[in-house]
Amino acid sequence: MAKKHYLFTPGPTPVPPEVSLAEAAPLIHHRTPEFSKILADVSEGLKHLFQTEEGEVLTLTSSGTGAMEACVVNLLSRKDTALVVRGGKFGERWAELCRAYGVKTTCIDVEYGCAVEPEAVETALKKDKRIKAVFITHCETSTGVQNDTETIANIVRGYPALLIVDAITAVGVSPFFMDKWQVDVAVTSSQKGLMMPPGLALAAVRPTAQDKIKKADLPRYYWDFRAMHDALKRGTTPFTPAISLIMALKAALEIIKEEGLEDIWQRHSRLAHATRESVKALGLELFARQPCDILTAVKVPDGIDGVAFTKNLRDKYGVSIAGGQAELKGKIFRVAHVGYMNDFDIITAVSAIEKGLHDGGYPVEAGKGVATAQRILMDDKK
Numbered sequence: 001m002a003k004k005h006y007l008f009t010p011g012p013t014p015v016p017p018e019v020s021l022a023e024a025a026p027l028i029h030h031r032t033p034e035f036s037k038i039l040a041d042v043s044e045g046l047k048h049l050f051q052t053e054e055g056e057v058l059t060l061t062s063s064g065t066g067a068m069e070a071c072v073v074n075l076l077s078r079k080d081t082a083l084v085v086r087g088g089k090f091g092e093r094w095a096e097l098c099r100a101y102g103v104k105t106t107c108i109d110v111e112y113g114c115a116v117e118p119e120a121v122e123t124a125l126k127k128d129k130r131i132k133a134v135f136i137t138h139c140e141t142s143t144g145v146q147n148d149t150e151t152i153a154n155i156v157r158g159y160p161a162l163l164i165v166d167a168i169t170a171v172g173v174s175p176f177f178m179d180k181w182q183v184d185v186a187v188t189s190s191q192k193g194l195m196m197p198p199g200l201a202l203a204a205v206r207p208t209a210q211d212k213i214k215k216a217d218l219p220r221y222y223w224d225f226r227a228m229h230d231a232l233k234r235g236t237t238p239f240t241p242a243i244s245l246i247m248a249l250k251a252a253l254e255i256i257k258e259e260g261l262e263d264i265w266q267r268h269s270r271l272a273h274a275t276r277e278s279v280k281a282l283g284l285e286l287f288a289r290q291p292c293d294i295l296t297a298v299k300v301p302d303g304i305d306g307v308a309f310t311k312n313l314r315d316k317y318g319v320s321i322a323g324g325q326a327e328l329k330g331k332i333f334r335v336a337h338v339g340y341m342n343d344f345d346i347i348t349a350v351s352a353i354e355k356g357l358h359d360g361g362y363p364v365e366a367g368k369g370v371a372t373a374q375r376i377l378m379d380d381k382k
Protein backbone atom coordinates (compact mmCIF):
# COMPACT_ATOMS: atom_id res chain seq x y z
CA MET A 1 0.00 0.00 0.00
CA ALA A 2 1.17 3.51 -0.71
CA LYS A 3 2.36 5.15 2.45
CA LYS A 4 -0.24 7.15 4.35
CA HIS A 5 1.10 10.36 5.86
CA TYR A 6 0.35 11.80 9.24
CA LEU A 7 1.49 15.29 10.11
CA PHE A 8 2.11 16.01 13.78
CA THR A 9 4.67 18.75 13.31
CA PRO A 10 4.36 22.29 14.70
CA GLY A 11 4.12 23.71 11.22
CA PRO A 12 3.21 22.83 8.66
CA THR A 13 0.01 21.34 10.04
CA PRO A 14 -2.81 19.40 8.36
CA VAL A 15 -5.08 21.39 6.05
CA PRO A 16 -8.86 20.76 6.02
CA PRO A 17 -10.29 19.86 2.58
CA GLU A 18 -12.47 23.00 2.52
CA VAL A 19 -9.32 25.09 2.78
CA SER A 20 -7.48 23.16 0.06
CA LEU A 21 -10.48 23.46 -2.24
CA ALA A 22 -10.74 27.20 -1.65
CA GLU A 23 -7.08 27.50 -2.55
CA ALA A 24 -7.70 25.55 -5.75
CA ALA A 25 -10.52 27.84 -6.94
CA PRO A 26 -9.97 29.60 -10.28
CA LEU A 27 -7.88 32.71 -9.85
CA ILE A 28 -9.40 36.14 -9.77
CA HIS A 29 -7.50 39.36 -10.29
CA HIS A 30 -6.57 41.28 -7.17
CA ARG A 31 -7.48 44.76 -8.42
CA THR A 32 -11.17 43.97 -8.48
CA PRO A 33 -14.18 44.60 -6.24
CA GLU A 34 -14.44 40.82 -5.81
CA PHE A 35 -11.00 40.56 -4.30
CA SER A 36 -11.52 43.66 -2.15
CA LYS A 37 -14.60 42.02 -0.69
CA ILE A 38 -12.61 38.88 0.15
CA LEU A 39 -9.88 41.00 1.72
CA ALA A 40 -12.45 42.91 3.80
CA ASP A 41 -14.01 39.66 5.07
CA VAL A 42 -10.59 38.25 5.83
CA SER A 43 -9.62 41.42 7.70
CA GLU A 44 -12.68 41.19 9.92
CA GLY A 45 -12.00 37.52 10.65
CA LEU A 46 -8.37 38.25 11.44
CA LYS A 47 -9.19 41.03 13.86
CA HIS A 48 -11.42 38.63 15.73
CA LEU A 49 -8.66 36.04 15.68
CA PHE A 50 -6.18 38.45 17.29
CA GLN A 51 -8.93 39.80 19.54
CA THR A 52 -8.40 43.34 18.40
CA GLU A 53 -10.85 46.01 17.38
CA GLU A 54 -8.39 48.88 17.61
CA GLY A 55 -5.77 47.26 15.43
CA GLU A 56 -5.44 46.36 11.77
CA VAL A 57 -4.12 43.05 10.52
CA LEU A 58 -1.77 43.20 7.55
CA THR A 59 -1.31 40.18 5.25
CA LEU A 60 2.22 39.55 4.05
CA THR A 61 3.35 37.11 1.40
CA SER A 62 5.98 35.15 3.30
CA SER A 63 6.47 32.59 6.01
CA GLY A 64 6.27 33.79 9.61
CA THR A 65 9.83 35.08 9.68
CA GLY A 66 8.93 37.68 7.03
CA ALA A 67 6.44 39.23 9.45
CA MET A 68 9.09 39.16 12.19
CA GLU A 69 11.53 41.00 9.93
CA ALA A 70 8.77 43.45 8.97
CA CYS A 71 8.32 44.27 12.66
CA VAL A 72 11.99 45.02 13.07
CA VAL A 73 12.25 47.32 10.06
CA ASN A 74 9.01 49.16 10.78
CA LEU A 75 9.37 49.65 14.51
CA LEU A 76 13.03 50.41 15.08
CA SER A 77 15.53 53.07 14.19
CA ARG A 78 19.29 52.79 13.89
CA LYS A 79 20.00 54.31 17.29
CA ASP A 80 17.37 52.33 19.19
CA THR A 81 18.04 49.54 21.64
CA ALA A 82 15.91 46.41 21.50
CA LEU A 83 15.27 43.96 24.31
CA VAL A 84 14.80 40.34 23.31
CA VAL A 85 13.67 37.42 25.43
CA ARG A 86 15.67 34.44 24.24
CA GLY A 87 14.61 31.01 25.45
CA GLY A 88 14.78 29.01 22.27
CA LYS A 89 15.28 29.14 18.55
CA PHE A 90 12.47 31.60 17.88
CA GLY A 91 13.51 34.04 20.57
CA GLU A 92 16.99 33.84 19.07
CA ARG A 93 15.51 34.74 15.70
CA TRP A 94 14.28 38.09 17.06
CA ALA A 95 17.80 38.86 18.23
CA GLU A 96 19.36 37.77 14.92
CA LEU A 97 16.94 39.97 13.00
CA CYS A 98 17.60 43.03 15.16
CA ARG A 99 21.34 42.52 14.82
CA ALA A 100 21.10 41.98 11.07
CA TYR A 101 19.81 45.58 10.87
CA GLY A 102 22.50 46.90 13.17
CA VAL A 103 20.19 47.56 16.09
CA LYS A 104 21.78 47.38 19.53
CA THR A 105 20.21 44.33 21.14
CA THR A 106 20.09 43.28 24.77
CA CYS A 107 18.99 39.73 25.46
CA ILE A 108 17.43 38.06 28.44
CA ASP A 109 18.65 34.49 28.18
CA VAL A 110 16.22 31.97 29.56
CA GLU A 111 17.09 28.35 30.25
CA TYR A 112 15.62 26.12 27.52
CA GLY A 113 12.43 24.53 28.74
CA CYS A 114 11.56 27.42 31.05
CA ALA A 115 9.39 30.49 30.63
CA VAL A 116 10.90 33.91 31.22
CA GLU A 117 10.33 35.46 34.65
CA PRO A 118 8.35 38.60 33.82
CA GLU A 119 10.34 40.50 36.49
CA ALA A 120 13.45 39.98 34.39
CA VAL A 121 11.83 42.13 31.71
CA GLU A 122 11.08 44.82 34.28
CA THR A 123 14.65 44.77 35.58
CA ALA A 124 16.03 45.16 32.07
CA LEU A 125 13.67 48.02 31.24
CA LYS A 126 14.57 49.80 34.47
CA LYS A 127 18.26 49.41 33.82
CA ASP A 128 18.34 50.70 30.27
CA LYS A 129 16.06 53.60 29.48
CA ARG A 130 17.06 53.51 25.83
CA ILE A 131 15.09 50.31 25.17
CA LYS A 132 12.49 51.17 22.56
CA ALA A 133 11.06 47.75 21.82
CA VAL A 134 10.62 44.46 23.65
CA PHE A 135 10.44 41.30 21.54
CA ILE A 136 9.00 38.13 23.04
CA THR A 137 7.73 34.74 21.91
CA HIS A 138 4.32 33.77 23.29
CA CYS A 139 4.80 30.05 22.61
CA GLU A 140 8.40 29.07 22.07
CA THR A 141 7.77 26.26 19.60
CA SER A 142 11.35 24.96 19.83
CA THR A 143 11.00 24.08 23.52
CA GLY A 144 7.22 23.77 23.92
CA VAL A 145 7.14 26.57 26.50
CA GLN A 146 4.42 29.15 26.98
CA ASN A 147 5.42 32.60 28.23
CA ASP A 148 3.22 34.85 30.32
CA THR A 149 2.57 37.54 27.73
CA GLU A 150 -0.21 39.16 29.74
CA THR A 151 2.02 39.88 32.74
CA ILE A 152 4.89 41.00 30.52
CA ALA A 153 2.53 43.36 28.66
CA ASN A 154 1.46 44.85 31.98
CA ILE A 155 5.07 45.60 32.78
CA VAL A 156 6.04 47.00 29.38
CA ARG A 157 3.08 49.38 29.47
CA GLY A 158 4.83 51.31 32.23
CA TYR A 159 7.82 52.10 29.98
CA PRO A 160 8.22 53.99 26.71
CA ALA A 161 8.80 50.79 24.74
CA LEU A 162 6.64 48.84 22.33
CA LEU A 163 5.81 45.19 22.94
CA ILE A 164 6.09 42.96 19.89
CA VAL A 165 4.92 39.38 20.27
CA ASP A 166 5.69 36.38 18.12
CA ALA A 167 2.28 34.77 18.52
CA ILE A 168 2.83 32.43 15.60
CA THR A 169 1.87 29.28 17.48
CA ALA A 170 -0.64 31.02 19.74
CA VAL A 171 -3.14 32.87 17.62
CA GLY A 172 -6.13 30.64 16.91
CA VAL A 173 -4.84 28.02 19.33
CA SER A 174 -4.78 29.38 22.84
CA PRO A 175 -6.13 32.55 24.45
CA PHE A 176 -4.47 35.65 23.05
CA PHE A 177 -5.99 39.08 23.64
CA MET A 178 -4.23 41.78 21.73
CA ASP A 179 -6.38 44.74 22.89
CA LYS A 180 -7.03 43.58 26.43
CA TRP A 181 -3.37 42.84 27.08
CA GLN A 182 -2.30 45.94 25.13
CA VAL A 183 0.18 44.21 22.89
CA ASP A 184 1.37 46.73 20.30
CA VAL A 185 2.21 44.36 17.46
CA ALA A 186 1.70 40.60 17.13
CA VAL A 187 2.54 38.28 14.27
CA THR A 188 1.44 34.87 13.10
CA SER A 189 1.67 32.74 9.97
CA SER A 190 -0.60 30.50 7.96
CA GLN A 191 0.87 27.06 8.56
CA LYS A 192 0.16 26.68 12.28
CA GLY A 193 -3.21 27.26 13.98
CA LEU A 194 -4.72 28.67 10.80
CA MET A 195 -4.68 25.21 9.19
CA MET A 196 -3.27 26.48 5.90
CA PRO A 197 -0.24 25.75 3.78
CA PRO A 198 2.80 27.98 4.48
CA GLY A 199 3.10 31.25 2.56
CA LEU A 200 1.12 33.89 4.37
CA ALA A 201 2.18 35.87 7.40
CA LEU A 202 0.03 38.26 9.39
CA ALA A 203 0.98 41.27 11.42
CA ALA A 204 -1.60 42.79 13.75
CA VAL A 205 -0.74 46.39 14.52
CA ARG A 206 -2.46 48.53 17.14
CA PRO A 207 -2.59 52.33 16.76
CA THR A 208 -0.08 52.60 19.61
CA ALA A 209 2.62 51.51 17.16
CA GLN A 210 1.77 54.01 14.43
CA ASP A 211 3.97 56.83 15.65
CA LYS A 212 7.01 54.58 15.70
CA ILE A 213 6.12 53.17 12.28
CA LYS A 214 6.15 56.69 10.86
CA LYS A 215 9.48 57.62 12.42
CA ALA A 216 11.43 54.39 12.08
CA ASP A 217 14.51 54.87 9.92
CA LEU A 218 15.71 51.37 9.09
CA PRO A 219 15.66 50.55 5.37
CA ARG A 220 12.35 49.11 4.24
CA TYR A 221 10.52 48.68 0.99
CA TYR A 222 8.61 45.42 0.48
CA TRP A 223 7.85 45.19 4.19
CA ASP A 224 6.74 48.79 4.65
CA PHE A 225 3.73 48.78 6.98
CA ARG A 226 2.79 52.32 5.87
CA ALA A 227 2.19 51.17 2.29
CA MET A 228 0.29 48.12 3.53
CA HIS A 229 -1.94 50.21 5.79
CA ASP A 230 -2.68 52.72 3.03
CA ALA A 231 -3.50 49.96 0.58
CA LEU A 232 -5.71 48.13 3.07
CA LYS A 233 -7.76 51.30 3.54
CA ARG A 234 -8.39 51.18 -0.20
CA GLY A 235 -9.34 47.49 -0.03
CA THR A 236 -6.15 46.20 -1.56
CA THR A 237 -2.49 45.33 -1.03
CA PRO A 238 0.59 47.28 -2.25
CA PHE A 239 1.85 44.42 -4.44
CA THR A 240 0.39 41.25 -5.89
CA PRO A 241 -0.92 39.31 -2.90
CA ALA A 242 -0.90 35.50 -2.60
CA ILE A 243 -4.45 35.52 -3.98
CA SER A 244 -5.07 31.78 -3.65
CA LEU A 245 -3.79 31.70 -0.11
CA ILE A 246 -6.02 34.61 0.82
CA MET A 247 -8.97 32.66 -0.58
CA ALA A 248 -7.84 29.69 1.52
CA LEU A 249 -7.54 32.00 4.52
CA LYS A 250 -11.14 33.10 4.06
CA ALA A 251 -12.23 29.45 4.19
CA ALA A 252 -10.06 28.78 7.24
CA LEU A 253 -11.48 31.79 9.07
CA GLU A 254 -14.99 30.57 8.32
CA ILE A 255 -14.17 27.20 9.88
CA ILE A 256 -12.71 28.99 12.89
CA LYS A 257 -15.76 31.20 13.25
CA GLU A 258 -18.07 28.24 13.07
CA GLU A 259 -16.31 26.39 15.87
CA GLY A 260 -15.79 29.56 17.90
CA LEU A 261 -12.51 30.77 19.37
CA GLU A 262 -13.27 29.68 22.92
CA ASP A 263 -14.13 26.17 21.81
CA ILE A 264 -10.96 26.08 19.75
CA TRP A 265 -8.85 27.07 22.76
CA GLN A 266 -10.65 24.48 24.83
CA ARG A 267 -10.10 21.75 22.24
CA HIS A 268 -6.37 22.47 22.08
CA SER A 269 -6.16 22.45 25.83
CA ARG A 270 -7.87 19.01 26.05
CA LEU A 271 -5.73 17.50 23.29
CA ALA A 272 -2.58 18.86 24.91
CA HIS A 273 -3.58 17.53 28.30
CA ALA A 274 -4.28 14.06 26.89
CA THR A 275 -0.95 14.03 25.04
CA ARG A 276 1.06 15.12 28.06
CA GLU A 277 -0.55 12.54 30.34
CA SER A 278 -0.08 9.72 27.86
CA VAL A 279 3.62 10.31 27.34
CA LYS A 280 4.02 10.49 31.12
CA ALA A 281 2.14 7.18 31.40
CA LEU A 282 4.81 5.69 29.13
CA GLY A 283 7.43 6.76 31.66
CA LEU A 284 8.68 9.73 29.63
CA GLU A 285 9.38 13.18 30.95
CA LEU A 286 8.09 16.48 29.57
CA PHE A 287 10.74 18.97 28.53
CA ALA A 288 8.84 22.21 29.11
CA ARG A 289 8.20 23.32 32.66
CA GLN A 290 5.43 25.69 31.54
CA PRO A 291 4.06 23.70 28.61
CA CYS A 292 2.00 25.31 25.87
CA ASP A 293 -1.06 23.70 24.27
CA ILE A 294 0.30 23.66 20.75
CA LEU A 295 2.79 20.91 21.03
CA THR A 296 4.27 18.59 23.60
CA ALA A 297 8.04 18.52 23.92
CA VAL A 298 9.29 15.28 25.43
CA LYS A 299 12.75 14.30 26.64
CA VAL A 300 14.15 11.40 24.66
CA PRO A 301 14.66 8.59 27.19
CA ASP A 302 18.14 7.22 27.90
CA GLY A 303 19.24 4.56 25.49
CA ILE A 304 17.09 5.85 22.63
CA ASP A 305 18.65 7.66 19.69
CA GLY A 306 16.36 10.71 19.32
CA VAL A 307 17.31 11.43 15.73
CA ALA A 308 16.77 7.81 14.67
CA PHE A 309 13.46 7.76 16.56
CA THR A 310 11.84 10.57 14.56
CA LYS A 311 13.40 9.32 11.33
CA ASN A 312 12.05 5.80 11.92
CA LEU A 313 8.54 7.11 12.59
CA ARG A 314 8.63 9.07 9.36
CA ASP A 315 10.25 6.45 7.13
CA LYS A 316 8.56 3.33 8.48
CA TYR A 317 5.12 4.60 9.43
CA GLY A 318 4.71 7.88 7.54
CA VAL A 319 4.29 9.71 10.84
CA SER A 320 6.00 13.08 11.02
CA ILE A 321 6.79 14.49 14.42
CA ALA A 322 9.52 17.05 15.07
CA GLY A 323 12.86 16.41 16.68
CA GLY A 324 14.81 18.96 18.69
CA GLN A 325 16.50 21.89 16.95
CA ALA A 326 20.12 23.03 17.38
CA GLU A 327 21.42 22.08 20.88
CA LEU A 328 18.27 20.08 21.52
CA LYS A 329 18.82 17.86 18.49
CA GLY A 330 18.37 14.22 19.49
CA LYS A 331 17.50 15.23 23.04
CA ILE A 332 13.79 15.95 22.69
CA PHE A 333 10.98 15.15 20.32
CA ARG A 334 7.97 17.36 19.72
CA VAL A 335 4.47 16.22 18.90
CA ALA A 336 2.13 18.92 17.69
CA HIS A 337 -1.60 18.97 18.35
CA VAL A 338 -2.38 22.20 16.63
CA GLY A 339 -4.99 23.22 14.09
CA TYR A 340 -7.03 20.63 12.23
CA MET A 341 -6.80 17.95 14.94
CA ASN A 342 -9.22 15.97 16.99
CA ASP A 343 -9.24 13.16 19.56
CA PHE A 344 -8.41 10.44 17.04
CA ASP A 345 -5.34 12.29 15.87
CA ILE A 346 -4.02 12.18 19.42
CA ILE A 347 -4.69 8.45 19.63
CA THR A 348 -2.77 7.97 16.38
CA ALA A 349 0.14 10.12 17.51
CA VAL A 350 0.46 8.37 20.86
CA SER A 351 0.18 4.98 19.22
CA ALA A 352 2.98 5.93 16.84
CA ILE A 353 5.16 7.05 19.74
CA GLU A 354 4.61 3.69 21.44
CA LYS A 355 5.61 1.85 18.29
CA GLY A 356 8.64 4.03 17.74
CA LEU A 357 9.84 3.59 21.31
CA HIS A 358 9.34 -0.15 21.06
CA ASP A 359 11.32 -0.27 17.79
CA GLY A 360 14.11 1.64 19.50
CA GLY A 361 14.29 -0.92 22.30
CA TYR A 362 12.50 1.08 25.01
CA PRO A 363 10.18 -1.09 27.13
CA VAL A 364 6.59 -0.20 26.27
CA GLU A 365 3.46 -1.78 27.60
CA ALA A 366 1.40 -1.80 24.40
CA GLY A 367 -1.50 0.62 24.57
CA LYS A 368 -0.61 2.20 27.90
CA GLY A 369 -0.23 5.69 26.47
CA VAL A 370 -3.16 5.19 24.10
CA ALA A 371 -5.42 4.05 26.96
CA THR A 372 -4.43 7.06 29.02
CA ALA A 373 -5.26 9.43 26.19
CA GLN A 374 -8.50 7.61 25.46
CA ARG A 375 -9.61 7.76 29.07
CA ILE A 376 -8.92 11.48 29.34
CA LEU A 377 -10.65 12.21 26.07
CA MET A 378 -13.67 10.13 27.09
CA ASP A 379 -14.05 11.67 30.52
CA ASP A 380 -13.29 15.21 29.53
CA LYS A 381 -15.96 15.49 26.87
CA LYS A 382 -15.43 19.05 25.85
Ligand SMILES: *Cc1c(COP(=O)(O)O)cnc(C)c1O
Residues within 6 Å of the ligand: 010, 011, 063, 064, 065, 066, 090, 137, 139, 140, 141, 142, 166, 168, 169, 189, 192
Ligand atom coordinates in the same frame (compact mmCIF):
# COMPACT_ATOMS: atom_id res chain seq x y z
C1 LIG B 1 6.82 28.61 12.93
C2 LIG B 1 7.28 29.67 13.81
C3 LIG B 1 7.88 30.85 13.28
C4 LIG B 1 8.04 31.17 11.83
O1 LIG B 1 8.77 30.33 11.10
P1 LIG B 1 8.67 30.34 9.52
O2 LIG B 1 9.38 29.10 9.15
O3 LIG B 1 9.30 31.56 9.02
O4 LIG B 1 7.18 30.34 9.20
C5 LIG B 1 8.25 31.84 14.17
N1 LIG B 1 8.04 31.70 15.48
C6 LIG B 1 7.48 30.61 16.02
C7 LIG B 1 7.28 30.55 17.49
C8 LIG B 1 7.08 29.57 15.20
O5 LIG B 1 6.51 28.49 15.73
